[in-house]
Amino acid sequence: MRRLDGLLQGDHLGLLPGPGTESAEGREYLPGDDVRAMDWNLTARMPVPHVRDRIADRELETWALVDATPSMDFGTGSVEKRDLAVFAVGAVAFLTERTGNRVGAHILHGGGLRNVPARSGRPHVLRLLRALLEVPRGEPGGAERPRLGPGAELMLRTTSARHGLAVVVSDFLEPVESWERSLKLLAHRHQLLAVEVVDPRELTLPDVGLLPVVDPETGRRRDISTANPRLRERYALAAAEQRSLIGAALRRAGAAHLRLRTDRDWIRDIVEHVLAQRRTAAAAAAPAPAAAPLRGGAG
Structure with a gap:
């Protein structure tokens, strides 16, 4: 009559229909x-x-690949992109945290890559979030940064062969061709959720006169005259094209795409995404309507 909630009691659907995998x-x-x-x-x-x-698979193992490279140390809204990434991981972890379910993470940061092993329990989720908050900030133009594509391939090699949930949280500002294939391989084994973190200043430029900007990855500095309307228009068009390419690549990879902005209510965006996913899953599981009987006789 109802789905049981607990260890090994059918809290999750199996990968394939039937007796199990x-x-x-x-x-x-x-x-x-x-x-x-x-x-x-x-x-x-x-x-x-x-x-x-x-x-059937009854326990869910969730792995998060979190981008904490210098490009995430930016934000003109209520929070920085780095903070929004921590919020997203926390929301996914608490939504999936049940008895027997495990959560782990790979963290890409300026000093390399940090692994948080997958374990169960709320205390472990809190330790994982603290590890994300304590990741040191990288200096612009520092050593070679870890990349999203190799990070996804590492997560694919180190995660369980059983079907689970993989969450990639990033601004996806690296070239699309450098990570699309890796995410596609990850989606073949696990259910993949891509959380794209965006700041409004990455989409449009305000008219504030001469604006000094610094590339957080390379340290390159440049002064831009934002008073030029044609420059602002070209910037907005280029940013829209970039985000369109990112969205198309995530769809080709088979990922569910969730976009969070630093100037929006991230809780509302996550809730709307979860509800939409549940409606999609319910519609896919609903039986097809029976065909209407044919009427009339042979001519």
Whole structure:
């Protein structure tokens, strides 16, 4: 009558419909068993045919790849992009945190890559969030930064082979071709959520006269005359094209796309995304309507 909430009690759907995806115990073949479940290795050692039962995935393992490189140390809204990334990871962790579920993270920052092993429990979630808050800020133009593509490939190699949830939180300002294939491989194994963190000044320039800007990755400095309307228009068009390319690449990779802005209510945006995903899942699981009977006789 209702979905049970707890350890190994069907809190999550399996990857495939049917009895399950994980191998279980072998047993003798009985009339009516699916021949596709035949265990030929076990049958070869036994005098009678054997099949291998399967069990469904019941525990959820969530991994987050969090971009904490210098480009995230920027914000003109109520928070910086780095803070918004921590909020997003915290929201996903608390939404998925249940008995038996595990949460881990790979953090890309100026000093390299930090791994937080996947563990269960609310105290572990709080330790993970503190680790994100304590990541040191990188200096502009410092050492070579870790990249999103290799980070996604590392997460693919180190995560469990079982179907789980992978969350990538970044501004995705690196070239699309450097991370699209890696995210596509990640989406083949796990359900993938891409959280794009955006600041409004990355989309449009205000008219504030001469504006000194610094590239946080390279340290390059340049003075821009924002009083030029054609410059502001070209900037807005280039930014819109860049975001369009990012969105298209995430769709091709098979990721659910959530965009958070530093000048918006991030809680509202996450709630609306979760509700939309639930409606999509419910619509996909609903049975197809029966075809209407044909009327009229043969001509």
